[in-house]
Amino acid sequence: MSPALLRAALLAALFLLLAACAGTGGRLQSAGEATVFDMALQTDLDWARTRATRQELWTIDGAPLNQLNIISKVRPGEHVFLGARERRSRPDGPWFRAGMRPDEVRDVMLDALRGAGWAQVDSEGLRPANFGGVPGxxxxxSMANGRGLRYRGMAAAAERDGRLNLLVWVAPEEHYYPRDAAAVDRMFSSLRFVR
Known part of the structure; x- marks a missing residue:
């Protein structure tokens, strides 16, 4: 799949998720304990949740203002955001491989964000994490959207049973990121696997 076609497919998937949030397909996640696929999180915030196959989009004020993408059980050879499968014609895409080093997981996640249309994508503070006994x-x-609006965010990932689970939260760096960053940081720190 060409990069332009992949980008269009990812944007179409995002628009479908956004449309689902605006309709009746979403549900409210009140502050407290939340179970998402095989993960449990503790949140201090209320969210709107929209579910698709092995992924959920959470937002507080609407996806352009803050969004948390939760993706479960990415298989080897799959796009880390579940966009497509690896092909011989494109062996260097953002595909997950079991046993990747932490810097490799970070790099394919950054590549996937670039492929989804984000610009000036950068990261800092790569660090180990422990999610209830599962290393991650x-x-x-930091990044910008197509109009140049600056965003900041956080990412977490863990390989479990040869599959990758990941969380990516982004919000505009003015107002929305500083307002919610501490609560999202606590939520990411609370991540545990339950099944």
Whole structure:
């Protein structure tokens, strides 16, 4: 799949998720304990949740203002955001491989964000994390949308049973990121696997 076609497919998937949030397909996640696929999180915030196959989009004020993408059980050879499968014609895409080093997982996540249309994507603070006995990683993000609006965010990932689970939260760096960053950081720190 060409990069332009992949980008269009990812944007179409995002628009479908956004449309689902605006309709009746979403549900409210009140502050407290939340179970998402095989993960449990503790949140201090209320969210709107929209579910698709192996992924959920959470937002507080609407996806352009803050969004948390939760993706479960990415298989080897799959796009880390579940966009497509690896092909011989494109062996260097953002595909997950079991046993990747933390910096490799971070790099394919950054490549996937670039492929989804984000610009000036950068990260800092790559660090190990422990999600209830499952080793993983965390890092911080900075990027811009197509109109140049600056965003900041956080990412977490863990390989479990040869599959990758990941969380990516982004919000505009003015107002929305500073307002919610501490609560999202606590939520990411609370991540545990339950099944």
């Amino acid at each position: 990683l965390r890092f911080d993000l």
